[in-house]
Amino acid sequence: MGTVVALGAQVGGAKLADGLYRLRGKDLAVIVNTGDDCEHLGLALSPDIDTMLYTLAGLADPARGWEPAGETFSFFDTFKRLGGPDWLRLGDRGLAAAVLRADGLGAERRLTEITLDFCRQLGIAARVLPMSDDPVRTLVRTEEGEMSFNEYFFQLQCVPAVESFHYAGADRAELSDEVIDALLSPDLEAVVICPSNPYHAIRPILEVQGMRELLRKRDAPVVAVSPIVGSRALKGSAAKMMREMGREVSARGVAIEYYRQIDGFVIDTEDEALAEGIRASGIEVLVTPTVMRTPEDCAALARGVLDFAQVVRERKAAQEA
Amino acid sequence: MGTVVALGAQVGGAKLADGLYRLRGKDLAVIVNTGDDCEHLGLALSPDIDTMLYTLAGLADPARGWEPAGETFSFFDTFKRLGGPDWLRLGDRGLAAAVLRADGLGAERRLTEITLDFCRQLGIAARVLPMSDDPVRTLVRTEEGEMSFNEYFFQLQCVPAVESFHYAGADRAELSDEVIDALLSPDLEAVVICPSNPYHAIRPILEVQGMRELLRKRDAPVVAVSPIVGSRALKGSAAKMMREMGREVSARGVAIEYYRQIDGFVIDTEDEALAEGIRASGIEVLVTPTVMRTPEDCAALARGVLDFAQVVRERKAAQEA
Numbered sequence: 001m002g003t004v005v006a007l008g009a010q011v012g013g014a015k016l017a018d019g020l021y022r023l024r025g026k027d028l029a030v031i032v033n034t035g036d037d038c039e040h041l042g043l044a045l046s047p048d049i050d051t052m053l054y055t056l057a058g059l060a061d062p063a064r065g066w067e068p069a070g071e072t073f074s075f076f077d078t079f080k081r082l083g084g085p086d087w088l089r090l091g092d093r094g095l096a097a098a099v100l101r102a103d104g105l106g107a108e109r110r111l112t113e114i115t116l117d118f119c120r121q122l123g124i125a126a127r128v129l130p131m132s133d134d135p136v137r138t139l140v141r142t143e144e145g146e147m148s149f150n151e152y153f154f155q156l157q158c159v160p161a162v163e164s165f166h167y168a169g170a171d172r173a174e175l176s177d178e179v180i181d182a183l184l185s186p187d188l189e190a191v192v193i194c195p196s197n198p199y200h201a202i203r204p205i206l207e208v209q210g211m212r213e214l215l216r217k218r219d220a221p222v223v224a225v226s227p228i229v230g231s232r233a234l235k236g237s238a239a240k241m242m243r244e245m246g247r248e249v250s251a252r253g254v255a256i257e258y259y260r261q262i263d264g265f266v267i268d269t270e271d272e273a274l275a276e277g278i279r280a281s282g283i284e285v286l287v288t289p290t291v292m293r294t295p296e297d298c299a300a301l302a303r304g305v306l307d308f309a310q311v312v313r314e315r316k317a318a319q320e321a
Numbered sequence: 322m323g324t325v326v327a328l329g330a331q332v333g334g335a336k337l338a339d340g341l342y343r344l345r346g347k348d349l350a351v352i353v354n355t356g357d358d359c360e361h362l363g364l365a366l367s368p369d370i371d372t373m374l375y376t377l378a379g380l381a382d383p384a385r386g387w388e389p390a391g392e393t394f395s396f397f398d399t400f401k402r403l404g405g406p407d408w409l410r411l412g413d414r415g416l417a418a419a420v421l422r423a424d425g426l427g428a429e430r431r432l433t434e435i436t437l438d439f440c441r442q443l444g445i446a447a448r449v450l451p452m453s454d455d456p457v458r459t460l461v462r463t464e465e466g467e468m469s470f471n472e473y474f475f476q477l478q479c480v481p482a483v484e485s486f487h488y489a490g491a492d493r494a495e496l497s498d499e500v501i502d503a504l505l506s507p508d509l510e511a512v513v514i515c516p517s518n519p520y521h522a523i524r525p526i527l528e529v530q531g532m533r534e535l536l537r538k539r540d541a542p543v544v545a546v547s548p549i550v551g552s553r554a555l556k557g558s559a560a561k562m563m564r565e566m567g568r569e570v571s572a573r574g575v576a577i578e579y580y581r582q583i584d585g586f587v588i589d590t591e592d593e594a595l596a597e598g599i600r601a602s603g604i605e606v607l608v609t610p611t612v613m614r615t616p617e618d619c620a621a622l623a624r625g626v627l628d629f630a631q632v633v634r635e636r637k638a639a640q641e642a
Contacts, residue, residue, distance in 0.1 A: 041420050041421070041423075041424040042363050042420065042423050042424050042427055043420065068399060070395070071395070072393055072395040072413065074391070074392070074393040074395070074412075074413035074414045075396065075413045075414065075416050075417050075420075076417075077414070078389060078413075078414040078415075078416075078417035078418075079417035079420070079421065081417075081442060081443065082417055082418055082421055082439055082442050082443070083421070083438060083439070083441075083442040084417065084420075084421050091395075092393065092395035092396040092399075092413040092416075093395045093396065093398070093399040094399075095396050095413075095416065096396050096397075096399035096400035096402075096403055096405065097399075097403055099362055099363065099364065099396075099400070099405075100362070100400065100403055100404070100405050102362075102363050103362040103363050106363055117404060118403055118404070120404075121402060121403050121404040122402065122403070
C-alpha cells in the first residue's frame with residue numbers, strides 16, 4: 001500500500017477524504033481549495049479547509065457537514081446587536097480557526113504550517129494541505145457582473161446566472177513544498193479528485209501554476225468521482241452552474257471538464273448508461289454507488305475508488321508495455 | 322437639572338453609572354478607563370468599556386457583571402482544541418465587540434466613534450467615552466518585575482505583591498473632543514468618580530494629559546465614592562494593592578489618593594467613624610449605604626451622590642462669596 005493524494009473541498013469532498021483517511025491514515029494527503037478563502041472583519045476564513053478539518057477530526061455536524069457539531073450562534077447574536085454585518089452567519093466554534101488563522105498569518109506564518117498545526121492539535125494523522133500558501137480568489141462572472149465567490153454564494157445566494165469562473169492569482173501562486181512532496185512521493189498510489197464542485201472546488205486547485213504538470217509527473221493514476229448523479233448535483237449548485245454555462249449536466253459533462261487530467265472516472269450506478277460513452281473517450285470508468293450517507297458509505301466508496309485506481313494503473317502499465 | 326460626567330470602570334463603576342443613567346439618561350457621559358485594553362490575537366479587547374456598555378444596555382449578567390447575560394464558551398472550547406492560548410477565557414458574546422472594534426480600528430476609526438456606535442446600536446442614550454483615543458497601558462511594577470495589567474491579572478492572578486503603577490502613553494495621550502465637550506458642558510452639574518479601583522481604573526483616566534486640569538475647569542463639584550468599605554474592597558483587589566503599597570487600607574486611604582482632585586467623598590455607613598478625619602482635610606463627606614446589590618440600590622446611591630454634589634456646590638459657592 002502506497003500513499004494517496006486527494007483533491008477536494010466542501011462536504012462531498014470531505015466525506016470521500018474521510019473514507020480514504022479511514023483506510024490510509026497518515027498515508028493520505030488532502031489538497032484543499034482555498035479559492036473561497038476571505039478576510040472578513042480581520043478574521044481569516046478558509047471554509048473548505050475547515051470543513052475538511054472538522055470532518056477528518058470527527059467534529060463535523062452530521063447534518064450540516066460544513067460546521068462543527070454543537071455549533072452555537074451567541075457571537076453572531078451579539079454581533080448583530082452591535083451593528084455587525086449579517087450576510088455571513090458566523091458560528092461560535094467556527095470562529096476559533098478563523099481567529100487563530102488570522103493571528104498566524106499576521107505573524108507571517110504560512111497557511112500550510114497553520115493548517116498542519118490544526119491537524120496535530122485535532123489528532124488528524126493525514127496531512128490537510130492548502131492548495132497554495134499564496135492567495136487565489138475564485139471570481140464568478142455572472143449576468144450581473146463579476147464578483148467574489150463569497151458574494152455570489154452568501155450575498156446573492158447563487159441567484160445570478162453564471163457565465164464563467166476566473167481564479168485570480170492562480171498564475172502567480174506557487175505550490176508549497178508540502179504539496180510537491182505529497183505528489184512526488186515515490187510510493188504514490190493514486191490521486192483522487194473528490195466529488196466536489198468542478199468550478200469552485202476542483203478547478204482552482206488545478207489552476208495553481210504547476211499543479212497540472214505535477215499531477216502527471218508520476219505514473220500514479222488520477223481518478224475522479226462525479227459530483228453529479230442523474231443530472232443533479234448531490235449537494236450545492238454544480239448542476240445549476242453547468243446548465244447556465246451551456247455544459248451537459250451529467251456525469252459525462254463532469255468527465256469532459258476533467259478530460260485532460262484523469263485516467264479513470266467514477267459514476268453512480270444510476271448513471272450506468274453513460275459509462276460506454278465516457279469509456280469511448282479513452283477514460284476508464286467505474287460504476288458504483290457514490291452517494292455517501294454514512295461513514296460506512298464513505299469508506300466503501302473510498303475502497304472502491306482505490307481498487308479501481310489499482311486496476312487503472314495495471315491497465316495503463318499493460319498498454320505501455 | 323444639568324449634565325453629569327462619571328469616571329468609572331469595572332463592575333462597581335458600571336453599577337453607579339447605571340444608577341446615574343436611570344436618573345439622567347442622555348445627560349450623562351461616562352468616561353471609561355482604557356488602560357487595560359489590549360490586542361490579543363488580532364482582537365481589540367476593551368474590558369472596561371464593554372462592562373459599561375453591557376451594564377447600561379441591560380445586557381450584563383446579574384452575577385458576573387463584566388460579561389453579557391447568557392454568555393457561552395463554544396468558541397473557547399474549540400479554540401483550545403485548536404491549540405489557542407488558554408490564559409484568557411474569551412466568551413462567545415464578548416467576542417463580538419472585540420471583533421468589530423478591531424475591524425473599526427483597522428479602518429482608522431477612532432475608539433470613541435466605535436464606542437458611540439455601539440451605544441447607538443444598543444439603545445444607550447448616555448455617551449460612553451473612552452478616556453482617550455490614544456493608547457494608554459497600565460503597567461504594574463511588582464516584586465516579580467514590571468508587567469501589563471492583563472498579565473498581572475489574568476496570567477499571574479494578582480499574586481505578586483504590587484510596588485507601583487505606571488501609565489505608559491498617558492503623557493502623550495490626548496483628550497478626545499467628546500471628553501472635552503462633556504467636561505466643558507455649560508450646565509455641568511457634577512463629576513462623579515465611581516467606586517472603582519483607584520490604581521488601575523480611576524488613575525489611568527486622571528493621568529491622561531490635561532484631564533486633571535479639565536476636571537477643575539468648571540465650578541462643578543467633583544465627588545468620589547469609596548470602593549473600600551470597612552478595610553476591604555467591595556470587589557477586586559484594591560485592598561490588597563493598597564496594603565502592598567503601604568497605604569492605609571480604608572476609605573480614608575482612598576480619599577487621600579484623590580485628595581487634590583475631589584470636593585466631596587462618599588463613604589459607607591459602616592465607615593462613619595472615618596468621616597470626621599476626612600472632613601478635617603477640607604473634603605466634604607457623605608455617609609450613606611454604598612453597597613449596590615440591586616438596580617434600586619444603584620439608583621438610590623446615584624441620587625444620594627447627586628444631591629450631595631448639589632450641597633457641596635452650594636457650600637463652595639457660599640465659601641467663595
